[in-house]
Amino acid sequence: MSATTAEQTRLYAVADWYDAEALLTIEERQVLARLREFLDREAGPLLADFWERGEFPEQLAQPLIGLNLMEPFEAPARGIYQGFRIFELARTDASLATWYTAQAGLFRTAIRVGASPEQQREWMPKVIDFSLKGVFSLTEPESGSDIAGGLATTAHRRSDGSWVLNGAKRWIGGAATADVLAVFARDVADGQVKAFLVDRKSDGVTLDKIHGKTSLRMMQNAHITLDGVRVPEAMRLHHVNSFRDVAAMLRAMRSDVAWIAAGIQAGAFEAALRYITERTQFGRPLGSFQLVQEKLARMLGNVTASLSLVVRLTEQQAKGIYRDQDSALAKMQTSLFMRDTVALAREVVGGNGITLASDVARFHADAEAVYSYEGTHDINALIIGRALTGESAFTR
Template sequence: MTTNNAPSQQLDDLLTADFYQYEALLPDDERKILLKVRNLMREEVKPLVNDAWGKAELPEELINKFRGSDLNALAYEGYGEHKAAVSHLLDGMISMEMCRTDASVSTFFGVHNGLGFYSIYYGGSQEQRDRFLPAMATMEKIGAFGLTEPLGGSDVSGGMRTTAQREGGTWILNGAKKWIGNATFADYVVIFARDVDDNKVKGFVVEKGTPGFKAEKIEGKVSLRIVQNAEITLTDVRVPEANRLQNINGFRDVAELLRLTRSGVAWMALGVMIGAYELALDYAKGRVAFGRPIAKFQMVQDLLVKSLGNITACWGMLIQLANLQDQGILRDDHSSLAKQFVAARTRETVAYCREIFGGNGILLEHDIARFFADAEAVYSYEGTHQMQTLIVGKSITGHSAFVG
């Protein structure tokens, strides 16, 4: 991993939560990109977040903040303004930085730049990459990823109900998907379906406006409210063979997508922890009770120190995870352990931080309530805590405890 022996003056802007100065591991050019993300989130995105979260809307103004930046497609060589792909460490820290402000916004960005973009980058032919990805790299076109089904979450690999039937040069898709972020407005939705002829899972790019494709916004969420999750119904949706992702020929290929994105969720969980901790620390310093700041109270300091310990331990774990990715030796169980452990510590840490706010902790105006609610979704998505535990358990014991 590249490090700086003499960190630049920019390191004066290290996060309060970066107790061990992990950001100093980034070379100066990548650190500048991270600072650009930080400034965008802090100065342009944050003022819009609480109103959008309260209304459960993703305003066009917010999307345009990213369209007007050069932060898209950073992880993909040959795309975006930077052309050369950044390190996995920076890619992870960008997810972390976005979640430090808001997990919903980071999820919107990650679904487009991660799951949606990577599905075509990894699963598509060169012709398909050339056709779809340039417009996605500028956010002229927005992507989404349709895997989870109403009756299939963690078990979708063996029980996918959405089907694909080939008729000449066309595929006919039927079925349903649920919890699909960005799908209410996305231009390209990658839909995974089981080929009725060979029983293998295949991927298809369904373009906006295709007859038979219907995406309805899921209402009533108490978490990640800015994310526009949809329940999709597919009724005789006709997709040309040219839109079938040529390198997705079974669920094993889909699992490759999830292996890399799962590690990204662990970074997001870390960002939620950091954002909550910083809010709690600032509040504790400014809130006066019994004639003094509550930061002077022993029990408040205990909550803050436990939070900082969780952050510091998880950050170190994820740095090594990024190192394994850069070396090309990352395994499924590596990603699963990171997601399982960091998401659990996030749930714990955000609860500590919300506690410091007392009654004010349930008011949106103090931000911490948003972090508290969003931590629940981060804990569950990209594979539940229990599923990740079983994946790692099988790896270390050699015995599968899955029931089915």
């Protein structure tokens, strides 16, 4: 879609029933239109093959970076634009959205929240133009939902001021192509969590690709082993001194995943809608059957409700309102809607819904990973429950 067309035609005329896109400026829609044109032309034809092979289409990385999506305007990009950027990527493919937000969301947030002003001045421009590529390395083999208390990777400060890291991280997407790993470790001296930018090629760093995945197959997730890895004090994120600081990052990043969940629904819904308008059964268009129309209406309701949640959350965050329970509610509910939407999409496409040719199968499988990461349903529900009742039901 050309920029001129973007000014005249809504990008999300079908999936965005209540026109949340109206909150975007013409300039923002133009950037998103360029992104969509690239995704349709360059990414779309590759997705089924690379998903089946379990490989990331690396030929898309530099052209995608070259679109200058992170900060395309003279003024800082607005939150609503950033949300729709995620939405556009996810409605094409969840792995592409996860890959891009690993840099633009997780790693950038680690620097924005955790780095000192001096560190930010040095690193942030490189994060924005991808000349410093990084990944967020928090989850461990034995600790996911209980990472706050279960984080076992250790950091020991030497007499010369440098640090030595030992431990392991797991499910770290994009680690194999990153320059640095933002590693969270527990300081053996005070028991508090610290964060470090670790050169991926440092002695003692070992990366192993996680095989056998049935979801987000294109995204390359790694198991990382840290064995006596030396890190200078200058590469420690100076504003991360407890898990409370890590929680502030998670609070900001969880909304990105809610946008991904909304985008996956839009992609699955649109793919199903295309299919039923082309398919005939019993001598009639598939879309003419009552039960099919009922499922389409439910899918649209889920997408619309999800967009409403993430748009309102983003508006609140733009005002500086960041609450754990708000991002937890958005992640929890959009993920529930997502599971329902992709299941309905697969159902209306019938047997062809389990083949990659329809696109629905890819969304259906990838939704399971998004349902779990950045806070499972149960964990987010407990965060909300704690805010509602004032009582923590987390296991002690």
